[in-house]
Amino acid sequence: xxxxxxxxxxxxxxxxxxxxxxxxxxxxxxxxxxxxxxxxxxxxxxxxxxxxxxxxxxxxxxxxxxxxxxxxxxxxxxxxxxxxxxxxxxxxxxxxxxxxxxxxxxxxxxxxxxxxxxxxxxxxxxxxxxxxxxxxxxxxxxxxxxxxxxxxxxxxxxxxxxxxxxxxxxxxxxxxxxxxxxxxxxxxxxxxxxxxxxxxxxxxxxxxxxxxxxxxxxxxxxxxxxxxxxxxxxxxxxxxxxx
Amino acid sequence: xxxxxxxxxxxxxxxxxxxxxxxxxxxxxxxxxxxxxxxxxxxxxxxxxxxxxxxxxxxxxxxxxxxxxxxx
Numbered sequence: 001x002x003x004x005x006x007x008x009x010x011x012x013x014x015x016x017x018x019x020x021x022x023x024x025x026x027x028x029x030x031x032x033x034x035x036x037x038x039x040x041x042x043x044x045x046x047x048x049x050x051x052x053x054x055x056x057x058x059x060x061x062x063x064x065x066x067x068x069x070x071x072x073x074x075x076x077x078x079x080x081x082x083x084x085x086x087x088x089x090x091x092x093x094x095x096x097x098x099x100x101x102x103x104x105x106x107x108x109x110x111x112x113x114x115x116x117x118x119x120x121x122x123x124x125x126x127x128x129x130x131x132x133x134x135x136x137x138x139x140x141x142x143x144x145x146x147x148x149x150x151x152x153x154x155x156x157x158x159x160x161x162x163x164x165x166x167x168x169x170x171x172x173x174x175x176x177x178x179x180x181x182x183x184x185x186x187x188x189x190x191x192x193x194x195x196x197x198x199x200x201x202x203x204x205x206x207x208x209x210x211x212x213x214x215x216x217x218x219x220x221x222x223x224x225x226x227x228x229x230x231x232x233x234x235x236x237x238x239x240x241x242x243x
Numbered sequence: 244x245x246x247x248x249x250x251x252x253x254x255x256x257x258x259x260x261x262x263x264x265x266x267x268x269x270x271x272x273x274x275x276x277x278x279x280x281x282x283x284x285x286x287x288x289x290x291x292x293x294x295x296x297x298x299x300x301x302x303x304x305x306x307x308x309x310x311x312x313x314x315x
Contacts, residue, residue: 091250092247
């Protein structure tokens with residue numbers, strides 16, 4: 001550990017004088033001197049596990065449902081925010097929390113664009129397709145596989161039916177909000193010989209676009225440009241109502 | 244709870260010691276900090292959807308920040 005705390009730290013030369021000065025102005029005068037960077041686009045990073053009903057052990061990096069939902073509500077309401085960019089690098093997580101986030105994004109009136117960077121696996125798939133337009137980086141991957149039950153599983157047909165129902169929620173959502181058909185998505189989900197430990201498929205960049213899951217391969221420039229296009233469209237629409 | 248993830252479940256659910264991090268609100272921004280004693284904390288993560296928050300020099304990860312409410 002580099003920054004172990006010493007008992008009596010000698011006064012260090014202040015390297016970032018600007019940062020220190022700003023904290024001082026907050027302390028002394030109750031004012032913040034923040035550079036006025038106005039942005040009309042907010043960015044929602046979804047990283048690690050999506051956390052819902054249970055708190056996961058601390059070695060997991062998590063995106064918490066209770067953080068994301070109020071942020072989305074605030075974005076929807078704030079008149080200064082005109083668009084939302086969702087950046088995904090997630091390994092999935094809680095089904096209910098993931099679907100809840102996806103449903104909120106779908107029902108937003110403000111333009112939304114998603115960008116899968118690194119990975120958008122499992123429950124990350126519905127979140128990625130929930131935006132009005134979706135992008136995937138050329139090297140990013142998306143894993144589609146069946147849902148598993150954790151904890152005590154009772155080996156009766158009802159267990160299977162319950163799991164099937166949960167799976168259908170995800171499949172139906174993805175089918176409704178992307179170009180992929182239900183049959184194709186199920187085929188990818190139950191593919192054998194693709195994954196080492198499981199059945200399913202890994203889609204890399206362009207593959208996700210070819211099967212119709214994601215709209216386009218691209219990066220941040222394309223995503224922002226698309227969002228700006230949507231914002232302009234929205235503004236024109238509003239203009240039409242006025243005149 | 245149904246976890247839908249390609250990670251092995253034993254890796255996700257493996258219990259560890261409790262988190263050394265703490266979540267605080269500073270000037271309207273949610274921060275994950277690691278308390279370093281003397282009422283200060285080191286910023287580990289900034290949680291905000293506003294991209295301009297990430298440009299603020301006093302909120303850069305690694306910066307020390309008072310854990311108790313300051314006179315804002």
